[in-house]
Amino acid sequence: MQPKRNTWQREAVRASLAQARGFVSAQQLHQALRDGGSTIGLATVYRTLASLVETDEADTLQSPEGESLYRSCATKGHHHHLICRGCGDTVELSANLVEEWSQRVGAEHGFTEIDHVVDLFGLCARCRAKGDGAAA
Amino acid sequence: MQPKRNTWQREAVRASLAQARGFVSAQQLHQALRDGGSTIGLATVYRTLASLVETDEADTLQSPEGESLYRSCATKGHHHHLICRGCGDTVELSANLVEEWSQRVGAEHGFTEIDHVVDLFGLCARCRAKGDGAAA
DNA sequence: TTTCTAAATGAGAACGAGTCTCACTCTAGC
DNA sequence: GCTAGAGTGAGACTCGTTCTCATTTAGAAA
Ligand SMILES: [Mn+2]
Ligand SMILES: [Mn+2]
Ligand SMILES: [Zn+2]
Ligand SMILES: [Zn+2]
Numbered sequence: 001m002q003p004k005r006n007t008w009q010r011e012a013v014r015a016s017l018a019q020a021r022g023f024v025s026a027q028q029l030h031q032a033l034r035d036g037g038s039t040i041g042l043a044t045v046y047r048t049l050a051s052l053v054e055t056d057e058a059d060t061l062q063s064p065e066g067e068s069l070y071r072s073c074a075t076k077g078h079h080h081h082l083i084c085r086g087c088g089d090t091v092e093l094s095a096n097l098v099e100e101w102s103q104r105v106g107a108e109h110g111f112t113e114i115d116h117v118v119d120l121f122g123l124c125a126r127c128r129a130k131g132d133g134a135a136a
Numbered sequence: 137m138q139p140k141r142n143t144w145q146r147e148a149v150r151a152s153l154a155q156a157r158g159f160v161s162a163q164q165l166h167q168a169l170r171d172g173g174s175t176i177g178l179a180t181v182y183r184t185l186a187s188l189v190e191t192d193e194a195d196t197l198q199s200p201e202g203e204s205l206y207r208s209c210a211t212k213g214h215h216h217h218l219i220c221r222g223c224g225d226t227v228e229l230s231a232n233l234v235e236e237w238s239q240r241v242g243a244e245h246g247f248t249e250i251d252h253v254v255d256l257f258g259l260c261a262r263c264r265a266k267g268d269g270a271a272a
Numbered sequence: 273t274t275t276c277t278a279a280a281t282g283a284g285a286a287c288g289a290g291t292c293t294c295a296c297t298c299t300a301g302c
Numbered sequence: 303g304c305t306a307g308a309g310t311g312a313g314a315c316t317c318g319t320t321c322t323c324a325t326t327t328a329g330a331a332a
Contacts, residue, residue: 005299005308027289041311046290064253066202066318067289082245091245101233102256109218109227111258117200118254120238122247141279141328163318177282182319202289203318 002051009040013048014072017058022088023069023081061119082120086127093120138187145176149184150208153194158224159205159217197255218256222263229256 003010016033017024024032030045049070052058059073061081073079075092078099082091098118106114139146152169153160160168166181185206188194195209197217209215211228214235218227234254242250 003309007299007309009310025289039311043291043312044310047309062198062200062202064198066198066204068202082242082247082250084247085249091247093241095237095241097237098234098254101231105229105231106218106256106258110261111218111220111227111256112264113221114256114258116254116256118234118252120242120247120250120252122242122250125246128248139280143280143328145281161318175282179283179320180281183280 002055009044010048012038012040013045014052014057017049017052017070017072020071020088022090023059023061023063023071023083024088025063025067025069029070061117064121080118080120082122084124084127085121086123086130089124089126138190145180146184148174148176149181150188150193153185153188153206153208156207158226159195159197159199159207159219160224161199161203161205165206197253200257216254216256218258220260220263221257222259222266225260225262 012033013029016029016036020029020032026046026049027042029049030040030042033040033045049058049060052072053060053070056076057072059071059081061069063069071081071090073092075094080093080095080098082093084090095118098116102116102118103114106112148169149165152165152172156165156168162182162185163178165185166176166178169176169181185194185196188208189196189206192212193208195207195217197205199205207217207226209228211230216229216231216234218229220226231254234252238250238252238254242248
């Protein structure tokens, strides 16, 4: 359920999420806010993120490790992401090709109400230069 | 690290996983084995599944709820899945279209070591008939 | 076959992300 | 201003997963 009242906590989450370059976890966001002097509670961060997702003000996805990550995306409609494993930096992608493929393949096998998870992970140019993320 | 010894526990996990139609969780697998009279431990099920994934004897993916699911797939190489939300039944998919798109899009944005998560979820014909999964 | 050793196991403790509870706070409508 | 009740937050709780470590056992060596 989305909230009916405007609180500084809600605004703080929105702001902190907006200034993050890429996807962040609820815990990271909470820590960042606390580090910035806020007294916001973890439960509130979770609640607010959930409500932002509900109203499409934020996107969410599961990290490969199974943690929920959140992002305030510029693109409004349905889209996908290319995410840097090193720094979390994210590129928004539209993928009509994949949308159509998904629907077609689902229908071919008699499936309905088809949903899809499509995320790309890689190493951005900057992180490659820095040697992050991949070097053993 | 993959084990060097053959234990009945390892074989039991392999067998139980093989006879499962679709993706199953470690806990489900453990319960099924216990129900079948086995005394196998939960930690062993987790360890064995991890090692089967390491040797490509099993595929793994994160459920939308963030739980790790496992499957013993018929297809050997890289492929994707169309999974029924109702019964877990799974269709293996090859998707050259998506493989190429993924590489191309990644390269276009200067990313390297591109990996991708591509899973389709839907309702299979049988479950739709039964009214599973979607009806409120 | 018997012996030996370290790999493997499993019960239970520990961990961590996320949810829930409920007394307290503060927004916003009057 | 008052006030109802939406929103908050500390901390308890859930649950998937990993860790610990005493015990078992696969399998190589004798
Ligand atoms: Mn899509
Ligand atoms: Mn692929
Ligand atoms: Zn990067
Ligand atoms: Zn089904």
